[in-house]
Amino acid sequence: MKKGDHLFLVDGSGFIFRAFHALPPLTRKSDGLPVGAVSGFCNMLWKLITNARDTSVGVTPTHFAVIFDYSSKTFRKELFPEYKANRSAPPEELVPQFGLIRQATVAFNLPCIETEGFEADDIIATYARMATEKGGDVTIISSDKDLMQLVRDNVHMYDSMKDKQIGIPDVIEKWGVPPEKMIDLQALTGDSVDNIPGVPGIGPKTAAQLLEEYGDLETLLARAGEIKQAKRRENIIENREKALLSRQLVELRTDVPLDVDLDGLVLEPQDGPKLVAFLKALDFTTLTRRVAEATGTDAAAVEAVEVTTEWGADAHGPDVGEGGAAAAPATARVETTPKAAPVAAAGALTPAALSSARAEAFKGVKIDTEGYETVRDLDALDRWIALARETGLVAFDTETTSLDPMLAELVGFSLAVADNRADATGVSVRACYVPIAHKAGQGDLLGGGLVENQIPLGKALERLKPLLEDAAVLKVAQNLKYDYLLMKRHGVEIAGFDDTMLMSYVLEAGTGSHGMDALSERWLGHTPIAYKDVAGSGKGAVSFDMVDIARATAYAAEDADVTLRLWQVLKPRLVSEQLVTVYERLERPLVPVLARMEERGISVDRQILSRLSGELAQKAAAFEAEIYELAGESFNVGSPKQLGDILFGKMGLPGGAKTKTGQWSTSAQVLEDLAAAGHPLPRKIVDWRQLTKLKSTYTDALPGFIHPQTKRVHTSYSLAATTTGRLSSSEPNLQNIPVRTAEGRKIRTAFIATPGHKLVSADYSQIELRVLAHVAEIPQLTRAFAEGIDIHAMTASEMFGVPVEGMPSEVRRRAKAINFGIIYGISAFGLANQLGIERSEAGDYIKKYFERFPGIRDYMESTKAEAREKGYVETIFGRRAYYPEIRSSNPQVRAFNERAAINAPIQGSAADIIRRAMIRMEGALSDAGLAEQARMLLQVHDELIFEVEDEAVEATLKTVTHTMENAAMPALDMRVPLKVDARAAHNWDEAH
């Protein structure tokens, strides 16, 4: 090693833990072997070996080593037996990956270093010393704070997951001390993870301050008597020995005896076949392809190597992989690289076969993200538009400055078309990116001039509008609602579209994410460029207009490309699964409806919220004072942990339930019980929590969502977030605005109609019980609904033989709880909890209920059976909800899935009904001549909220009620009438 050489030291043991938690779980498809951390490790190594210069490391390594911990028996353990004593066993999915990562290192032709009795950190420290003594530079690939003491001018750290280099200023910024004082700082603070004691009560801030004042640990200990704060002074004097011991534990050794010297760490060229054989064994298709290409290896000709999950002291040496000890080694199957399947003409294929053939074909073809065209002028754009018109099919995607379509500015858009003249599977896809508003400069106040050679926004829209609004050309997008809303703000109303996200949702609700990356992975076997790799993440993130256009082209055009490929696979699958109707009647038409609702937003009175915030703050403060008084000390009331310590530790109250982490629960239920037993404090806590909840979640947060231009609040609805078919609302969530308590309802008074208007709220009465009566065909329920009888009273009367007239409220309350319980897939445990009765008594109720309503038991049993057999259940309109875990061997998991499967057709059918009402609503209002006067704003599962001109209120109430009550027709004539209550008022509280 000489000056100018650069040694990379990878903290292998640290990486695996971090990668395991940071990366999504990944398993080998053939056998479920967990390989997520190994995958992250391999990708990181490959990137550093081939491309370190383009990362924030900025240099190419000449020397390279991967360092591991040997075992837990180290010199530190001898020094301090409790060292790392509170470490729990690693997660079971992680265990097999330890061995695989060592094997990966060998496959990469990299030295794999470990030394008995020392930790990886000591070895790293030793090599770093050796290299710098020879004049070389060092980069430690880790973000572990324990290694920060090594940072120098010529020793850097590198966080590979964040692509961030850590130098001296970074250490100072983060810890308040330079790297060489990190040892003293850690000696003072200790480390609960490694069980290093430190000085109690001293955290990083205090430690940095003390070191700033006294220089170093020794001086500090010598002059501890001078510290002003009494408690701190005592602590330090008392724990002097602990601090010194901690220092010994924290300080890294730089004299570890090493078998391999620096010259043994010279970076060797990659052995293509050897590495490919390993990567293939783990099914890392993308990386296999990359490596094969870069090393000129014919991947198809390489046989996957056998891999082993063995490791540890017994597995050391060259015999790795031969081991026959405890765990049976997981062996890879040998597999050839998929080739583009020969496919017959589309006309000869069934939809199912076409979908599969396309998926197979796509999986065998690499997507080349460098081959996309950047469209720089109108002639080129016109050629693409002509191509789209010619084929009648184009994938469209926008790139913007924000995830919020109400705030986003258009930066560019991408198009993809399929070449019809290629084979019928449509494998040949061409894509382009059209930059419009990319900026140059550093993003400071002055930077940010438009990059040259971009089509101006106006010109682009002028060309794009006729294409997007022409229903004869099918536009395909992923999560179209976003692009629809954005384009609508630019005066373009997209017509004639499909949405791959909604297609996936219809096909497989309940089986995971429907985001594009996940779909691409699932259907195409392709990992698209990650957004954060283009625009950064966290602090280093930039908006898309600051992204380099070449990079933006690769990313954006790939999105359109992938979207079109997904469409080619998913569209025929909708046909073969007979889900076209669900998609076309319940999903796709809702996109423009929701986009318009979001665009309209609702008016929120800032003054009301601000006044409420003030009131809540005062009341909460008063409660806090009383709470501290009763507790005898002040503490963070918002911390369940601290609260638990006070209630069940200090005050010795009887603890009730435990949380799943073993903490005492301080839930409202537990506190209510304690209050009922005569303890004054718990009641105060409950009240305090209510007030602070209202303040932080609603009165403080809502004003921040008021749009700067429209002055209204625009929520975002997700169409594909739930398993059952419900919508969800976020940013802000307007589906959980308080209503149950008087205090909470005040928040609803802030949701108001603009002058000259009213808010109309229309909600379905008992829609889920009506759906249940319909699907389970329960005569008593059907009759009661037909006659408009109080359904809970009827239930109570049937069960307990009590006449409805003069029924005690407690009896009705119990029947009501049972009715709700049925919808939720009742259990004796849950019902007992709800009613505060014994489980046996709850069991008796359920038994009696089933005797009276045997149709419900039949329905529940048949629904469970259906879910078990088919893996999914269906709503009355044919929407599917998948429950793959219903066959779990874990009884708890199974029971949970059974209850969910029972609930899904009920909740989901109700969701379908209101979807149908929403889809028809604008037409109905328009037919009634109300299009201009009544605007639908919000949906809250069984309720729709409109803003209506005063004169149009009566007519709107009528139209809305009628549309909602008849929403199931004509597709379905329900056995039970649907009932809607609607009213109008100035604010949401009074309208509801």
Added chain:
DNA sequence: CCCCAACCGTA
């Protein structure tokens, strides 16, 4: 800085 657990708001 990110993630999870606990808690709690709605239907």
Added chain:
DNA sequence: GTACGGTTGGGGG
């Protein structure tokens, strides 16, 4: 007992 999303505290790197 179902379905969600948001806030806080706390633990981790």
